[in-house]
Every structure is written in C-alpha cells, then in structure tokens.
Amino acid sequence: MIADFQDWAKSRQANIESVLQTFLPAADIAPERLHDAMRYAVLGGGKRVRPLLAFAAGELTGASEERVGIAAAAVELIHVYSLVHDDLPCMDDDVLRRGKPTCHIQYDEAIALLTGDSLQSLAFQLLAEHRLADDAQTQLEMIRRLAQAAGSRGMAGGQAVDLDSVGKALSLPELEFMHIHKTGALIRAAVMLGAYCGASLGESEAVNLDHFAKCIGLAFQVVDDVLDAEATTATLGKTAGKDAENNKPTYISLLGARQARELAEGLRRDACQSLEIFGAKAERLRQVTDFIIQRNF
Numbered sequence: 001m002i003a004d005f006q007d008w009a010k011s012r013q014a015n016i017e018s019v020l021q022t023f024l025p026a027a028d029i030a031p032e033r034l035h036d037a038m039r040y041a042v043l044g045g046g047k048r049v050r051p052l053l054a055f056a057a058g059e060l061t062g063a064s065e066e067r068v069g070i071a072a073a074a075v076e077l078i079h080v081y082s083l084v085h086d087d088l089p090c091m092d093d094d095v096l097r098r099g100k101p102t103c104h105i106q107y108d109e110a111i112a113l114l115t116g117d118s119l120q121s122l123a124f125q126l127l128a129e130h131r132l133a134d135d136a137q138t139q140l141e142m143i144r145r146l147a148q149a150a151g152s153r154g155m156a157g158g159q160a161v162d163l164d165s166v167g168k169a170l171s172l173p174e175l176e177f178m179h180i181h182k183t184g185a186l187i188r189a190a191v192m193l194g195a196y197c198g199a200s201l202g203e204s205e206a207v208n209l210d211h212f213a214k215c216i217g218l219a220f221q222v223v224d225d226v227l228d229a230e231a232t233t234a235t236l237g238k239t240a241g242k243d244a245e246n247n248k249p250t251y252i253s254l255l256g257a258r259q260a261r262e263l264a265e266g267l268r269r270d271a272c273q274s275l276e277i278f279g280a281k282a283e284r285l286r287q288v289t290d291f292i293i294q295r296n297f
C-alpha cells in the first residue's frame, strides 16, 4: 500500500538531508570558511522537489533508497549551486533565499562564487565515486545526463537566455525554450537519474518517463511564475514579485494568472498520461506531480 504522501515526503527529505550532511565537507576542515558556506547554502532548507522526484522515479524501477539518495544528492547540489550563483549581484542580485540571507550576503561574493563551483564539482564526485547503477554504462549515462542538464544546453544556457530576456517581449515558444532549459532540464535529469538506479527500462518506458519529466519540469516553472506574482516573500522564503520588478517575461506577463494555471494543469495531465504505461508503480510520481502543481511555496 502507498503510505500517506506527507509521511513519505518527510522521510525522503530527512534521508536527503542526512546524505548531504554526510558528503558535504565538515566546517572545521580547511578551508573552513568555504566549507561552512557550502553547508550553509545546502543544509536545512528548500522543498527538495528534485530529490523527491528522484526517489519516486526510483520506486518505479525498484531502486535501493541508498543508491537514489546519492544520485538525488548530486542533483540537489547542482540545484543549490545554481541558486547561490543566481543570487549574486551579477545575476538576480537577491538578499533572501530559503528564508535566510543569500550566500554572498552571509559570507561574501568570492566565497559564494567558490561555493557554487565546489557544489557542482562535489555533485560529479558523488556520481563517480559510488556504485549507483547495475552496469557501468548506465552509471556513465547518469553522469552524462547531469552534465548536459547543468551546462550550456541545459540550465546554464537557460540562465543565459533569461539574463538576455530582461525587458524584452518573448513569444510563448521562446519563453518555453528558456524555461525548459533553465529549470526543466535539471528536473528532467532528477527523474531519469532516480530511475537509472534501479532495473533498466524498456525503450518505450524510457521515452514515456522522459516525456513525463519534461512536462513536469516546465509545469514546475509555470507554477513558480504564478507564485512569484501571487505569493508573499514570507511564504516563499525568497523575494516575491521579482519578475515584474525586473521586467522579466513570464507566463504571467504573457498569459495572465488564469491561463498560466490552465497551462500548468494541461502539463500535469500530459505528464500523467505518460505514466499510464507504468500502472500502480508510478503512483508516487503522480503524488509528487500533484504536489508540484498544487504547492503554494
């Protein structure tokens, strides 16, 4: 029987926190200030949506929680690196993240830059150091997928488009391109890495799971745009209303809130259709999907 989603999510969030605690260098090891900043940025915050997706995808393929925990930690480290760099004055220039001062405010800009760099390296170290898949080829594919998702054809590329789009009127396909790369690519990688930790998927199963992940990655960003416009700074733990303030094109500025929510719901339906092939094994992924669409933070 599928246990209550809240209990499941809490237990996986505790699991990922403990894996991250274990693999982040201790703050009393030199260079202490950098290690302290890495732990400050990563530990004790965030919804851990990407790890939850990895765990749910791991359940689909019967993966061990231990393997998925390490793969999910690698994805979360890349995510936190992106947040730390995104908050820097040369990018989004923000002072609040996960309800506390951003890394460069708490430490300084140079340390924040090095924190992001070091988190990214640590992510790939984890993937290379631990046995996570049944065969070496699959494990290499995990490393390749995460590298691609983080790089110029993924998150960093999407961020470049984002920075370039300020004050411009993007078309819907251009906005979708930006978000599929900036936010969607890493979410897509989280799902696939979790699944790769277990039994291998058939060809059409892999295609369906990847399509699910693509839809849910975009849906996550559509909801993020809605929340940026409608939620408060206190609820989000980051500065609300930044998109409008920075004159950034979003699903709200292009479609308005009602149509943006409809778009998210359409993506949810599309995502869930792709899961039909898996039957009950995908129940946890459906639950995480609902959480992503219905969240208010």
Ligand code: GRG
Residues within 6 Å of the ligand: 045, 046, 047, 048, 049, 079, 081, 082, 083, 085, 086, 098, 155, 156, 159, 182, 183, 221, 224, 297
């Ligand atoms: C600097 C290479 C580089 C990339 C930055 C993803 C990104 C690109 C920047 C993050 C800034 C941002 C607000 C992006 C929009 C969507 C998003 C990724 C929100 C934050 O993710 P959550 O809601 O955060 O999962 P928590 O704190 O819950 O982990």
